[in-house]
Amino acid sequence: MARIDLNDDGAVVIIGSGAGGGTLAHELTRRGIQVVLLEAGKRQSMASFSQVPGEAFQQLTWLDTRTQSGNWGTARDFPGLPAWHCKTVGGTTVHWTASTPRLEPWELRAKSTYGHVPGTSLIDWPISYPELKNYYLLAERRLGVTRRNGMPGLPASNNFKVMHAGAKKLGYKRVHTGHMAINSRSHDGRGFCIQQGFCVQGCKMGAKWSTLYTEIPSAEATGKLDLRIECRAMRIEHGNNGRVNAVVYRDSQGQEQRQKARLVCVAGNGIETPRLLLLSESAKFPQGLANSSDQVGRNYCHQIVGYIWGIFEKPVYSWRGATVAGVVEDEVLNDPQRGFVGGYRIELVALDLPTMPQVGLPYGWGRDFASIMEEYRNIAGLLINGEDMPRSENRITLNPKVKDAFGLPAANVHVDEHPNDQALRKHAQGQMSKMYQALGAKRTFPGPSLPATHNTCTARMSADPRDGVTNGWGQTHDIPNLFISDGSMMSTPGSANPTLTIVALVLRQAEYIGRQMAAGKI
Amino acid sequence: MDQSITLHRREFLKTTTGLLTGLVAAGSSLALLAPGRAWAVDLTALSSAEAATLMIVARTIIPHDKLDDAAYALVIQAVDADASNDEKTRQMIQEGIAGLGAGFVGSAESERVEALKKMEASGFFQTMRRKTLQVLYANPIAYAYFGYEGEAFSKGGYLFRGFNDLRWLPEVPLADSGPLPV
Ligand SMILES: Cc1cc2nc3c(=O)[nH]c(=O)nc-3n(C[C@H](O)[C@H](O)[C@H](O)COP(=O)(O)OP(=O)(O)OC[C@H]3O[C@@H](n4cnc5c(N)ncnc54)[C@H](O)[C@@H]3O)c2cc1C
Numbered sequence: 001m002a003r004i005d006l007n008d009d010g011a012v013v014i015i016g017s018g019a020g021g022g023t024l025a026h027e028l029t030r031r032g033i034q035v036v037l038l039e040a041g042k043r044q045s046m047a048s049f050s051q052v053p054g055e056a057f058q059q060l061t062w063l064d065t066r067t068q069s070g071n072w073g074t075a076r077d078f079p080g081l082p083a084w085h086c087k088t089v090g091g092t093t094v095h096w097t098a099s100t101p102r103l104e105p106w107e108l109r110a111k112s113t114y115g116h117v118p119g120t121s122l123i124d125w126p127i128s129y130p131e132l133k134n135y136y137l138l139a140e141r142r143l144g145v146t147r148r149n150g151m152p153g154l155p156a157s158n159n160f161k162v163m164h165a166g167a168k169k170l171g172y173k174r175v176h177t178g179h180m181a182i183n184s185r186s187h188d189g190r191g192f193c194i195q196q197g198f199c200v201q202g203c204k205m206g207a208k209w210s211t212l213y214t215e216i217p218s219a220e221a222t223g224k225l226d227l228r229i230e231c232r233a234m235r236i237e238h239g240n241n242g243r244v245n246a247v248v249y250r251d252s253q254g255q256e257q258r259q260k261a262r263l264v265c266v267a268g269n270g271i272e273t274p275r276l277l278l279l280s281e282s283a284k285f286p287q288g289l290a291n292s293s294d295q296v297g298r299n300y301c302h303q304i305v306g307y308i309w310g311i312f313e314k315p316v317y318s319w320r321g322a323t324v325a326g327v328v329e330d331e332v333l334n335d336p337q338r339g340f341v342g343g344y345r346i347e348l349v350a351l352d353l354p355t356m357p358q359v360g361l362p363y364g365w366g367r368d369f370a371s372i373m374e375e376y377r378n379i380a381g382l383l384i385n386g387e388d389m390p391r392s393e394n395r396i397t398l399n400p401k402v403k404d405a406f407g408l409p410a411a412n413v414h415v416d417e418h419p420n421d422q423a424l425r426k427h428a429q430g431q432m433s434k435m436y437q438a439l440g441a442k443r444t445f446p447g448p449s450l451p452a453t454h455n456t457c458t459a460r461m462s463a464d465p466r467d468g469v470t471n472g473w474g475q476t477h478d479i480p481n482l483f484i485s486d487g488s489m490m491s492t493p494g495s496a497n498p499t500l501t502i503v504a505l506v507l508r509q510a511e512y513i514g515r516q517m518a519a520g521k522i
Numbered sequence: 523m524d525q526s527i528t529l530h531r532r533e534f535l536k537t538t539t540g541l542l543t544g545l546v547a548a549g550s551s552l553a554l555l556a557p558g559r560a561w562a563v564d565l566t567a568l569s570s571a572e573a574a575t576l577m578i579v580a581r582t583i584i585p586h587d588k589l590d591d592a593a594y595a596l597v598i599q600a601v602d603a604d605a606s607n608d609e610k611t612r613q614m615i616q617e618g619i620a621g622l623g624a625g626f627v628g629s630a631e632s633e634r635v636e637a638l639k640k641m642e643a644s645g646f647f648q649t650m651r652r653k654t655l656q657v658l659y660a661n662p663i664a665y666a667y668f669g670y671e672g673e674a675f676s677k678g679g680y681l682f683r684g685f686n687d688l689r690w691l692p693e694v695p696l697a698d699s700g701p702l703p704v
């Protein structure tokens with residue numbers, strides 16, 4: 001591993017080691033570029049992942065103080081936890097469920113496709129699908145995505161059998177065990193999925209792609225990576241020329257350090273990324289870095305999610321098997337006849353016994369609540385993943401009244417759902433209930449709202465600098481050596497789970513950074 | 523798995539305040555784990571009478587009639603631990619218990635539900651509901667009762683232990699599924 005001097009101003013500093021940051025670190029170091037990778041969390045391993053759900057949650061989750069506001073259900077159901085993501089080396093790829101679909105070409109042209117939708121801040125992406133497609137191909141190879149490049153699909157689990165049968169009763173055609181970044185056979189020096197169903201606790205097989213045991217060790221092997229764990233970026237600094245030149249962080253001992261930088265790439269997930277830009281305000285940039293458009297933190301999207309559970313006469317044992325290995329893709333289309341624009345996927349889901357009553361079931365107690373849990377063996381589960389509408393006022397701000405453990409203003413997450421979001425959810429939950437009812441379910445019911453897991457669009461790419469924060473490469477409009485390297489740069493969320501798109505965008509960005517650095521432009 | 527062991531070990535521990543005891547019912551799910559054993563949970567903040575009232579509260583909030591008392595006792599143990607770590611919590615719990623009134627324990631379930639409904643917004647009720655949900659299902663007694671098999675890595679996953687053994691629906695065509703590995 002490289003040791004890069006604090007005063008060395010030749011390195012690229014990447015903040016966050018998740019899907020975006022971990023991948024970028026590998027891509028840059030393999031091109032011979034020196035990288036300092038700052039990660040706020042600790043380093044776990046396949047051996048250290050806890051298989052006790054409550055313990056795993058504590059081990060991996062970003063639990064710093066946050067606040068929230070707005071009319072979304074999460075504010076009511078999980079007041080202290082607006083979003084659920086990781087603080088650990090590998091970021092949220094340690095406990096993601098690895099569903100890796102692509103966006104559809106028309107989803108990149110959201111504004112043109114959906115037309116004027118009042119109360120939204122929709123834009124088209126500044127890049128087209130053909131420009132992204134090659135990088136999707138590369139990303140799918142890198143992640144070992146199933147049903148691509150000859151990697152077989154995962155075998156159907158019990159829970160999926162219920163999903164498949166129900167979907168067929170409704171006439172759905174595109175129903176399969178998903179495009180998953182989970183090895184259906186050994187690949188990339190990692191083993192195959194043994195259907196543990198503990199994907200969210202960290203995959204002890206390493207069958208599920210995570211930057212923790214793929215991209216980061218590869219980057220370390222180049223000798224160009226200086227990974228600093230338990231190091232929290234507090235502020236990005238700039239020189240008189242308006243270019244960023246250093247990152248101030250707290251190290252694992254709580255000491256403040258200042259790492260000089262040639263280039264800074266922010267990949268702290270869709271809430272911490274804009275927060276860090278806002279925290280880095282200065283005399284020259286009083287609104288925060290890269291924020292002359294006032295778009296940093298705005299247009300926050302998290303995708304529409306929601307459970308439907310079905311109770312059946314016979315056992316399902318839904319916890320056995322890869323958690324999210326199943327999808328219905330027929331509703332991924334823009335058909336305003338359904339009463340909303342944009343599409344959604346229906347995905348498979350299961351929850352372990354301790355988590356089910358806390359996160360899976362709507363608020364309740366007494367006989368009815370207990371009677372649902374009595375049927376735990378016989379419950380099958382589905383989850384929506386749908387496109388939500390960007391809104392200017394749905395945004396990440398600094399809460400002046402509430403501080404985190406470092407004394408910095410906490411992030412406030414504000415979400416007012418758009419009527420389109422609500423119409424989409426209602427339609428999806430209706431279809432999912434019908435799937436189970438068509439199979440004779442004894443009962444179907446929705447779960448509560450959930451903490452957001454897909455935080456995107458808060459420093460979005462835009463053709464017009466007034467509409468967003470970065471250009472089509474994730475390079476900020478205002479500061480040429482400041483990049484956004486995570487889901488924050490997505491222009492709109494679409495209905496695909498975001499991570500494959502994040503990886504594709506970062507692979508593309510790394511090429512651009514390499515070229516620009518070689519040409520001496522940055 | 524540790525908690526059932528803790529339960530036994532605690533029988534021998536000196537208690538400072540109260541003691542919650544019971545006998546594992548023959549044929550209950552716990553009997554498989556600890557057949558014929560008496561269990562005891564030592565308490566550090568609450569009295570035996572208070573703990574016994576909380577048992578009834580927890581059983582009213584989440585009534586699984588056939589789930590052994592020992593699982594509910596773990597909930598009470600967790601509440602007691604919180605109460606002994608934090609003075610405010612102890613007060614809140616004890617005031618909550620007092621607020622239930624003397625008749626609560628002996629009253630019919632419908633009356634207990636009514637009483638709890640009236641205090642649903644209180645810190646006491648919300649704490650008891652949250653703790654019950656957190657603890658009641660996260661222990662080996664509950665795993666056995668609900669048929670949940672839990673951690674699977676050490677046993678080779680569910681790949682050969684029933685992840686696809688459902689037979690009451692048609693099999694999925696291979697095109698929509700995938701081959702078993704190996
Ligand atoms: C339960 C769950 C299931 C999911 N399943 C899927 C799925 O099936 N498919 C899918 O596509 N996506 C899924 N996701 C989402 C997926 O995990 C994210 O899209 C992806 O990890 C985002 O990548 P990222 O690089 O933006 O952030 P992350 O992967 O979250 O990484 C960000 C890292 O930055 C670090 N960091 C933040 N701020 C700082 C700072 N100031 N200093 C230092 N370090 C910092 C954090 O500690 C973290 O490690 C899931 C998420 C969750 C929570």
Ligand code: SF4
Nearest residue numbers: 193194196197199203
């Ligand atoms: S089900 Fe598969 S992917 Fe999920 S944790 Fe187990 S081995 Fe890993």
